[in-house]
Every structure is written in structure tokens, then in C-alpha cells.
Amino acid sequence: MMGMLVYGTVNSCILVLMAIGFSLTFGISGIANFAYGALYITGAYLAWHFLNSLGLFYPLSIAISVLITGLIGVVIYRGFLFRVRGIPLSEVIVTFGLGTGMLEAYRSIGLTGHGYKLPPFVDGSLELFGVYIDYQRLIIIGLGIVLLLLLWVFTHHTKLGLAFRGMAQEEETALAFGIEPESTAQASFGVGAGLAAVAGVAVLPLSLLNVEDGSNILILVLAVGIVGGLESTFGIITASFIFGFSQIIVSTYLSPLYSPVVTLVSIVLILTLKPSGLFGSSKELEERV
């Protein structure tokens, strides 16, 4: 039981870390970034390259890769989404196309095989409540908490963060207060992409770098977002814990094969019963009607 509690918490924090950037971008710009999975894997590949090909210090490799991935997010917004913002179908097509294109490009330049692995931040494991757990997973828990706190500080005490919140609440009113929607949306895209890279470099040392992960995590992130409410940070945290624990319970008492079923059934149920998600408000009016 203690093992389930410990690893359920860890898995939930991993999901929070993965989904938070996607939620932030959607909450502010209203764009569902389907290139998010590709950005997640991009951050990890860049860190691997800086570490192994250029021999940079690991923390520096991570910092540069997060920064570059954030800039890629900005370029995606400025170069491709700027003209189609507000047309949901076009936004989805553009981001999905770009994400798929990036992953295919990685595949075609040979970023496949079993040779790409990021080292853990700290190696080894410790015994916690009678359960052995590795330091990397504990760091992920810590990183998730720190990131949420930083985001809170950022959105409540910085000019750009306040602009983010203003945009998230009501774009036209925010405009009336002098908040420029396009540049704010662009910044949210950059921050979201950077957060995707943070998740990638923190989570992928647990595995190998694999192009397919770019597609796999997108499904998880979407599931968390849909169930929790895409624009709600509290919803993302709640949904992550629901998934984190339900997956480990299902794996333990039924079979690991049913874990993906839990994810997909949850999406269908929530879309049927409460399309905005547990804590979302994007379709609140329609739901009331």
C-alpha cells in the first residue's frame, strides 16, 4: 500500500510537470498546442546534444536547451500561428502538422535507436516509508512543486505574469488596459514551450530518448487537460493525481494493459458529462444551457 502511495504521488507529479506548459499556453492564448510533444522531445534531444556532442556542463546544457525550445515556441507562434489565431481548426492543423513534421525530421536525421539517454540529475535511490525510490523521481516531485510556486509568483507579481492573467480572464478587457494580446500570446507560447523542455529533461532521464515519446505524451497531456480543464492549473493538478493513482491501482489490481484504457475512458466520460473539464470554464455557458 505504501508503495502505491509513494509511486502514485510520483506519477502524478510527472503528469503535472508534463501538462503545466500546455495548460498555460491554452489558458492565455486559447491555442491548443499540438506540437507540445515534439517540443518536449526537442528539449531533451538538445540537452543530450549539448552534453554529449559539445561536452557542455549538464546544468548549462539543460538551461540552454530550455531557452532554445522556448525560442522555438516563439518562432512557431510568430511564423505560423500569428495569422490563424482565433480559428481553432487552423490552429490545430498548424500545430499538429508542425509537431508531426518535427518528429519525422528527427526520425529522418537518425535520432532513433537505443543510444540516446540523458543521465539522471542525481544517481541512486533511498528508502522512503519502506519503499525504495530513486532520487530522480524525488527531484521530479520537488521540481513540480517549485515550478508551480514560481508560476504563482510569476503570474501574481510580475508585469508579464499579470498580463497573462488578464488575457486568460478576458482578452478584450485586457486590451482596454493596454495589454497587447499578440505579444502576450506569443510570450505564453514561448513559456509553454520552455516548460515542455523542462518536463522533457526532467522526465526522460528515467527512460531512453525516443521520437515516439513526442506522440505518447501528447495523448497524456491532452487527457489531463480535458479531465482537469485545459486552462485551470488546479484542474491540471487534480486530474494528474486522478490519473497518477488510478493508473497504479489499475496496474496493481488488474493489469498494466488497462492503464491506457483508464485514460481514454476518462476523456470520453468527461467530454460527455462536463465538456469544460472538472475545473474548466471554457464551455460553462453551454453546459448551463
Next chain:
Amino acid sequence: MKKKPLWAVCSILVLWIYVVPCGAGGEPIVLGLPSSLGYLEAYESKNSAQLAIEEINAKGGVKVGGEMRPLKLVWADTRDSEPGIPISEALMAYEKLILQHTPTAIIAGFLTSEALLASMDITSKHKLPFLATIPMSPKFQEKVAKNYDAYKYCFRLCYDAPSFTKTYLGALQLINKDFGFNRAFVMTEEALWAKAIGNISMQWMKKQGWTITGNHSFPKATSDFSSTLLKIKNTQTQVIVFISSMPSVVIFADQWRNMRVPALLTGLLPALCGDENWKIHSGKINGIVNVVEAGCIPVKAIPESQAFYDAYKKRFGKAPQASHATGATYDAVYILKDGIERAGTLDPDKIVAEIEKTDRKGSIGRVRFGKDHQVIFGKDPQKEALSVDFQWQQPGKRVPVYPPIAATGKILLPDWMKKK
């Protein structure tokens, strides 16, 4: 007047480009290699085919009816192993390769058994000798045996699931003998071939008096195995049988070590086969027992495996990293060369008849085909082809432990099990 030297230089350049690299005259004999080239076994097969072709061409090429002809490799990325790519697309890429380049024979071929089995009709239609070296389903030789006339063009050089399993079970026998372990937990990736191997292993273990403490299948994209590992710990499991070709084995192995699960990790783990894995995983794979085909690991009893291993490393800058296929594809090119030379013609039926008579010492051991066109695997490389159980041991060595003729060491327990 000024244009003449330029014209002459161009002519020499063209001649140099087209004639010199061939090292042999005559029209090239084209070999096709359709496979999922983004994957390790496939691109290493392409490399080893290229290596064999370079060696053969350097010696003058292939003698066909008194004429020496060079070999030429063409390939197509069928992507059959990639998610979302239907088999029909892989087959289209295969047929396009055939129609565009009109190869004389096909080597390696496809990553998945599903694509290989589906492609056999196309191979028969075009009457192309096909030496497969990657997929492992026994359905392949069943099809050949059942309908020889239709599928006689198809051969397979790599180990199939039953011969792989026999080698693997040898390791379990050793573990039982050396440590008295007889409680196993079986984990298989959600794929038919993996489940088939898992089932064969379980049947054998039960007959040998083993207790199966659990049997889990898991999705290919699994990113956390903690619940299964906790179960393994709670059921006093002594040996984990893990069958998966997916990178998720790395997550499992990491968690196994970090959670100090007191059970020996064994199985078919292609992601942890190549010699570079020790460095990639900073030595954390110490103690894992794995299976590999000769050629992908040098075996003392097979000098040809060492020669191939060294030649590959010299040519491509690093040793083969795949669990199988790399050496087999190299051998396949030589088997085709010998078959063509003995036939003295490019007539596919005559080549097939000669390939059936193959008896050659290659990098995978002695290569002979059964009536079902599956290469015969066994325990003695003087008589059969060989696969090997090895264990990762300090300081980063792959130590062959089974069969006895290839063994250079014994299975050791991980540190945390020794202490217990």
C-alpha cells in the same frame, strides 16, 4: 582550344566515379534491402550488407557465367515498425523498390513479422530469392513448409522465436542449477511474438518444476513499472523473465535496480545488447542476463564472428549494437554470392536450388537451411548457427554464459541480492 582540357578532366572524372569504385566490370547485380531503416537492426543490417558488398567488389565481384560482376545495394525505408504505418504501405514501398530497381535478390527485409509474412506473396510473384534476417515469427517457416512451391524463394538466417527461446531457457537452467532459483515472474510486451515466447517459457518452466509468480503483459509505451515491481517483490520472485524489444526495458531496468528488487533480471532485451550500453547507462545494467545472436557478439568458438565484428567496427567506427541480424545480413550477402556463382546464372529458381545446399561457416556459426528454409540453430557452432546468453558484468563486459561451448564465465547475482 581552352575547352579541351576541361572536357578531358570531366571525362576522367565521370570514368572515375562510375568505374573505379566498382572494382569489377560488368553490369551490377542489384540486391534490395527493404526495411524499417530508422530502427537499429535494420540500419545495422544495411551497414553490414554494404560491408560485405564492398569486400566482394574489392575482390572482383561475383562470377556469373564467366563474367565478374559487382554487387550493388539499393534500399527502401518501409517503416513497418513505426506506429501508425499500416502494413499495406510497407508492402507498397517494397514493391516500388522491386519495380524501380529490378533487384536480383532481397536481403534482411522488414522489421516486423507481420510485414515479412505479408510480403511473401509479392516475393513469390516476382520470383526473388529473399534472405530475411530480422523478424522472428515461426509462421514464416510454417508457410514455406506448407506451400513450398509458392514460397520456396524465402529463406531466413536469423534465429526464430523457438530457437531463441531454447537458448534463453538454457540460461534459466543454469540459474536453477547454480542458485536453486525456481520462482519466476514473466513480463511480455503487448505483441504476439513476445507473448508467444512468454508462453513457451512458462510451459517449459512449469514442466521443470518452476513456480510462475505472475504474468503481465504491458503496453509498448509504458513509462512506469513500479506497481509490477512491487508485486514482484511481494511474491518472493527470484527471476524476472522480461521479453520486449521496446526502449521501455530501460525504465524497467532502472526501477528494478533502484527499488533493489531481489530477483535476477533476464530475458530478451534488445535495447540493452550492444557493447555501448554499459557507457550509455553508466554501468547500471550490471547483472542483467540477455540473449544475442553470434556476430553481434564475438564468440571464441566462431572465429568468423570475431572477424566480422572487427571489420564492422573498423568500417563504421563502432561495433554492432543490435541483438541480432547484423552478422546474419553480412552472411546473407556471401550466401547469395556463393549461390549465384554455383548456379552460374541469375535465374532465381537455380539460385534458390543452390542456396538450399548452403553449408558455410559464417559470423553466426555454421549456416545450413532446414527443409522449411529456416537456418538451423543449436548449441554447437561447428554444426549449427549459434545464439548466446550473456550477462553484463563489471567492468562493462558482456560475459557469455551459455551454451557451454561459448561460455567464458558464470552468472553472478547483483550486489543487493548477494548481501541478502
